[in-house]
Structure formats: structure tokens, C-alpha cells
Amino acid sequence: DTGVSQNPRHKITKRGQNVTFRCDPISEHNRLYWYRQTLGQGPEFLTYFQNEAQLEKSRLLSDRFSAERPKGSFSTLEIQRTEQGDSAMYLCASNRRRGVSTNEKLFFGSGTQLSVL
Amino acid sequence: DAKTTQPPSMDCAEGRAANLPCNHSTISGNEYVYWYRQIHSQGPQYIIHGLKNNETNEMASLIITEDRKSSTLILPHATLRDTAVYYCIVDTGTASKLTFGTGTRLQVTL
Numbered sequence: 384d385t386g387v388s389q390n391p392r393h394k395i396t397k398r399g400q401n402v403t404f405r406c407d408p409i410s411e412h413n414r415l416y417w418y419r420q421t422l423g424q425g426p427e428f429l430t431y432f433q434n435e436a437q438l439e440k441s442r443l444l445s446d447r448f449s450a451e452r453p454k455g456s457f458s459t460l461e462i463q464r465t466e467q468g469d470s471a472m473y474l475c476a477s478n479r480r481r482g483v484s485t486n487e488k489l490f491f492g493s494g495t496q497l498s499v500l
Numbered sequence: 501d502a503k504t505t506q507p508p509s510m511d512c513a514e515g516r517a518a519n520l521p522c523n524h525s526t527i528s529g530n531e532y533v534y535w536y537r538q539i540h541s542q543g544p545q546y547i548i549h550g551l552k553n554n555e556t557n558e559m560a561s562l563i564i565t566e567d568r569k570s571s572t573l574i575l576p577h578a579t580l581r582d583t584a585v586y587y588c589i590v591d592t593g594t595a596s597k598l599t600f601g602t603g604t605r606l607q608v609t610l
Contacts, residue, residue, distance in 0.1 A: 431595070431596070489596050
């Protein structure tokens with residue numbers, strides 16, 4: 384178990400540029416989640432995947448945001464035409480959903496800190 | 501999902517028990533109480549969860565009142581490494597779309 388890995392750890396970009404983050408979940412985990420956290424606040428849910436299917440997107444995920452998990456393993460989160468309000472920590476988490484089981488705890492990565500200048 | 505109310509901050513002396521309260525008066529019958537913590541510059545870490553009964557694991561104990569409207573997370577012997585923001589969350593547990601509040605910032609001091 385190598386944990387959830389996120390790259391890069393930090394990203395500084397200029398307003399209007401596109402950025403992409405990568406998340407590698409724990410290998411046997413079929414569910415992958417993206418959260419966003421701004422300073423002083425708790426993480427906010429953005430979207431999640433089961434295998435390669437994106438099952439839900441929060442209304443926080445504007446049309447400038449797109450997430451993919453093409454082979455059901457790693458995932459990418461792209462933000463197009465970044466704005467200063469996009470500055471935040473982007474957290475990835477994963478767990479394994481087996482049948483109708485519930486309460487599978489989330490394992491979080493250390494996040495990607497985005498700063499939009 | 502039900503909302504939770506937690507004190508914004510607490511202090512605890514190292515070696516003493518840390519008791520972190522959480523109110524969740526609108527919790528539904530199928531919602532669990534989860535606790536996560538977040539150490540500075542890291543992602544949240546799962547601690548414990550429960551439905552009705554008190555729970556204990558290697559990290560902490562969770563005490564849930566009989567009416568389930570509040571709970572307490574107990575760290576029996578706090579250390580400096582327990583300094584973190586602690587989040588109390590109620591959720592059905594079916595999809596892990598957790599709603600974090602602002603949590604309680606626990607400062608453990610010498």
C-alpha cells in the first residue's frame with residue numbers, strides 16, 4: 384500500500400492558463416474522488432468515479448473543470464482558463480466499494496496546491 | 501446530509517485525554533458519524549466512525565449519545581503529533597461524498 388499519490392504538489396500559474404493535476408489511487412481501489420479545499424475551510428466534494436465512470440459531479444465543478452479516469456486507474460483534473468478564485472488545494476481520495484458495502488473509509492493524498500496569479 | 505457543529509478550537513496538554521465534542525441534532529437514522537483529522541499540509545486521515553454504539557480503535561474512541569444528537573471523540577493520551585484539525589461528519593456512507601465543516605483545531609501543548 385503506497386498510498387494515494389498526487390502530482391504536482393504545488394502549481395503556480397497565471398490567470399487564463401490551463402492546468403492539469405494527476406492522481407494515482409491505491410491500486411485495488413475502484414472509487415476515486417476529487418475534493419477542493421480553500422484556506423480555513425474543510426474540503427468540498429467535486430466529483431467521483433467508480434472505475435472509469437464518472438458517477439457524480441458537484442455544482443461546484445464549473446464547465447471549466449473536467450476530470451477523467453480513462454482506464455479506471457489514475458485520474459486527471461484539468462482546469463481551463465484559470466481564475467484567481469481557483470486557487471486552492473485539490474485533494475484526491477480513493478476507496479474500494481464492494482457490492483452493496485458501505486462505510487469504506489476514504490484514503491486521501493497530500494493534495495496539489497494551486498496558486499493562480 | 502445533516503450538518504454538524506464543532507467548537508472552532510481546543511487545547512490539550514500532552515499526555516492528557518482530548519475530548520472533542522460534536523453536535524448533529526438533525527442526524528437521520530441511516531447516517532453514521534465519521535471523524536477525520538487533517539494535519540497541516542496533509543490530506544485528511546480517517547480516524548473512526550459509528551452508528552449507535554460506542555466504538556474504539558487503535559487511534560481513538562467514539563462516544564455517541566443515546567439519542568444520537570451528539571458525539572465525542574476521545575484521544576486517550578494526546579501527543580504533540582495529534583495537533584490537527586478534527587472534522588466530525590455525518591453521512592450515509594454509501595458514496596463517501598463527505599461534507600466537511602470547518603472542524604475543531606486541536607492544539608496539544610507540552
